[in-house]
Amino acid sequence: MTLTRLALRSLLDRKGSVALSLMAMTVSIFVLLGVEHIRYQAKENFSNTVSGVDLIVGARTGSLNLLLYSVFRIGSPTNNIRWSTYQSIANNKQVRWAIPISLGDSHKGYRVLGTIPEYFQHFSYGQQRSLTFANGRAFEQVFDVVLGSEVANKLGYRLGDTLTLAHGVAATSFSMHDDRPFTVVGILAPTGTPVDHTLHVSLQGIEAIHIDWHQGVKTSKKPLPLSALEKAKLQPKSVTAIMLGLKSKMATFRIQRTINQYNQEPLSAILPGVALSELWQMISLLENTLLLVSVLVFAAACLGVSAMLLSSIRERRREIQLLRVIGAPPYFLFVLIELEALLMTLLGSLLGLLLLAGSIMLLGDSLVPYFGLNVEVNLLTQNNVYLLGAIIGFSMITALIPSVTGYRQARVIQD
Amino acid sequence: MTIELSNVRFRYPEQPHHNLLDIPTWSVPKEEQVFIHGPSGAGKSTLLSLLSGLLSPSEGAIKILGERLDQMSGRQRDQFRAAHIGYVFQQFNLIPYLSAVENISLAARFTQQKNTRALNDEIEELLSALNITEKSWYRPTRHLSIGQQQRVAIARALINKPQLLIADEPTSSLDTVNREAFMKLLMSRVAANQMTLVFVSHDPSLSSYFNRVESLNNISIGGAWL
Structure with a gap:
């Protein structure tokens, strides 16, 4: 016993x-x-969400708000940044790369991120790990979309599938961009970050689906034909935020100060690591x-x-x-x-x-x-x-x- | 001698001026069966607790099987009790949620280092000898009749082959038929194992089974206030 x-x-x-x-x-x-x-x-x-980004720039706001909407896709930006401002910052001699991002649309509750193809090259997470493709490639055409791994998994999308985006970020939206379907051309490998829950499209794609829209409402019942869209100048007028990689870490605070004192429009530049700590x-x-x-x-x-x-x-x-x-x-x-x-x-x-x-x-x-x-x-x-x-x-x-x-x-x- | 008491006095700490027991000298030879009777509250159970080493005397010497119990540490008394003394109570002799086999093997746990197989064989042999049917061996003892429980209690007391068996009114909860059967079984096992038996009861009709009958009043002159 x-x-x-x-x-x-x-x-x-x-x-x-x-x-x-x-x-x-x-x-x-x-x-x-x-x-x-x-x-x-x-x-x-x-701590693993973002790495290798030296500064994040957005419209004048608190550092936490900027971090939350640009990296975690939580909340909304207070304002956008003019495209000319993006160009001005990107052309700074100390800036190695500048990735503009545009938020505001969604697909079945998942956020849509408008950006440029270099995003997949420069954005990194964890210990400087770059994004990799599980399937397909980065977007090249206006209506190409690259899915985060979780989006593809949960919604069962494969390469070649088409999907439509919704205006706004609500899970159920009544304002659909259903006249402009996107084609899945790439699926990213899992990262364990908000990237997995994001749909990535080109900035031109974002512009294209909003071409007939005014203040969140579709103004034309008859959409522009695709041929006309391709001829239209799909240059974005503004973006939500910019991720910056600098040539020298020593320049970080100087560039941050310069951006914060930018007199053409009110901006905030934050160091992602510091904002994450806060x-x-x-x-x-x-x-x-x-x-x-x-x-x-x-x-x-x-x-x-x-x-x-x-x-x-x-x-x-x-x-x-x-x-x-x-x-x-x-x-x-x-x-x-x-x-x-x-x-x-x-x-x-x-x-x-x-x-x-x-x-x-x-x-x-x-x-x-x-x-x-x-x-x-x-x-x-x-x-x-x-x-x-x-x-x-x-x-x-x-x-x-x-x-x-x-x-x-x-x-x-x-x- | 199995038991030798000299100048033993016992007082409870709550009554430091009252000797409950005061035994100038008392002894029990080997293999003797002693029946002790006395009124309730006279100190019968206290005497048994002193003999088993559960209590230490306030004064005097207690020698059991030639060993000075009063000079042992608590741990030594526990080990001595487990190895040499069997004990049967009036009731609650068994842990009710354990089976007969588990109750008996628990008693063996504190002494012998036998392997489980050998111990189980010994337990089953003992239960068979005490007429406990096999279907009752592995049931929780709370489901056994009072008579069966008392027989398992004997088995539990005998498993370590004690030289001294102490029984504290073990028949008081049994009816006449079961009481007779219990006494016959107990006395036969005591004789077969050549044990010394100290049996306490307030029922004088049981005295006929014993070769020595004593009143507690003759053993102890206790009860006096100092």
């Missing part, structure tokens, strides 16, 4: 109260691990609060288990006496009660992990369009392993209350 078997049988004998305590433990571990996992994933996502600081405050609340929930569940074990000691007085009579030393009772708490914590942790994995599988995708957050189901990260260790340690400490009581009762047992 092993001690573990005895502890298990003892718990099973009190299945009603044990089940309730276990449920509380499971939910608290689910919340605690969930908050920590999402915090970790968010940090990973954020964003992370802001979010981590909220997350630390959430973490604190979930730690308190877990502490309450641990105390609940301890209270259950403590009250069981009164019911088990005769059992303790019997164990003493057959030669069990008092520390046997101490270890037995600690082991019961450990088994409950381990089972609660396992159930909490399964519940969390199931929730991420079911609901993880819904986090992407709202928060730009890609949460992985793999929960066995180093952070989570440490957290599980802390969970077990803490529950062992709170179980000292009933364990020491059981030990003391075993020492003074007398019929």
Whole structure:
């Protein structure tokens, strides 16, 4: 008869109260691990989202807003930048490359990004990893579209398929650019960044679908024929933001100051790394609060288990006496009660992990369009392993209350 | 001698001026079966707890099987009890959610280092000898009748082949038929294993099974306030 078997049988004998305590433990571990996992994933996502871009330029706004709409495709820009301004910045001697981006349209809830083919060459993420094509190539024609991996996966598009864009960014739009279908010419490899959830078209494509539009409303019922479109000058008048790569890192602050003081139009230039840190600081405050609340929930569940074990000691007085009579030393009772708490914590942790994995599988995708957050189901990260260790340690400490009581009762047992 | 007590006094910490037990001298030779009777609250169970090492005397010497129990540490007394003393209670002799086999193997856990197979063989042999049917061996003991439970309790007390068996009113929850059967079984096992038996009860009708009958009042002059 092993001690573990005895502890298990003892718990099973009190299945009603044990089940309730276990449920509380499971939910608290689910919340605690969930908050920590999402915090970790968010940090990973954020820090890997953009690299190799020295400055991001947009209309005058706060750095976080500019970062959110240009990189994470969250929120909307306050204004656009004139095309002449883009040209002026791109022609600066210190600028190695300048990628204009244009946002504002969508397809089935996924954002559409208008840009130039060099975007696929210069944009990088993670540790300076460039974008690669899983299938196809970059856009060349006006109505070519390159899909992020998640868009292609979720919507089931393949090369050669056609799709139409919607005006605005709502998941359900009544203003469709259905007269100008785009053809899928490329599908990007997964990056784990908002790029996966983006459709990439040329700036000329964006211009072309808006050629009959005025202030968000289609003005002509009869669309221009394709031949006429090709003849039309599809030069953009403005863009949403510009990503800059500089020839020298030393010039970054000088160029940033120059752009911020640009007198032709009010602009903001931000360093993506600094803005990411600011964003992370802001979010981590909220997350630390959430973490604190979930730690308190877990502490309450641990105390609940301890209270259950403590009250069981009164019911088990005769059992303790019997164990003493057959030669069990008092520390046997101490270890037995600690082991019961450990088994409950381990089972609660396992159930909490399964519940969390199931929730991420079911609901993880819904986090992407709202928060730009890609949460992985793999929960066995180093952070989570440490957290599980802390969970077990803490529950062992709170179980000292009933364990020491059981030990003391075993020492003074007398019929 | 199996039991030798000299100048043993016992006081509970809550009543430091009241000797519940005061035993100038008392001994039990090997293989003797002693029946001790006395009124409730006289200290019968306390005496048994002293003999089994669950309690230590306030004063005096307790020698069991030639070993000074009163000079042992708590851990040593636990080990000594597990190896040499069997104990049967009035009730709650078994952990109700464990089977008969599990209850008995739990008692063996604190002494012998036999392998599981050998231990299980021994348990099954013992249960068969005590007329416990095979279908009852692996059921939680709470589902067994009181009579069956008391027989399993004997098996549990005997598994470590103790030289001293202590029984604390083991028949008080049994009806007449079961009581007779229990006593016959107990005495036969005690004789077969050449054990010393100390049996406490307030039922004098059981005294006929024993070769020595004593009143607690004759053993102890306790109950006096200091």
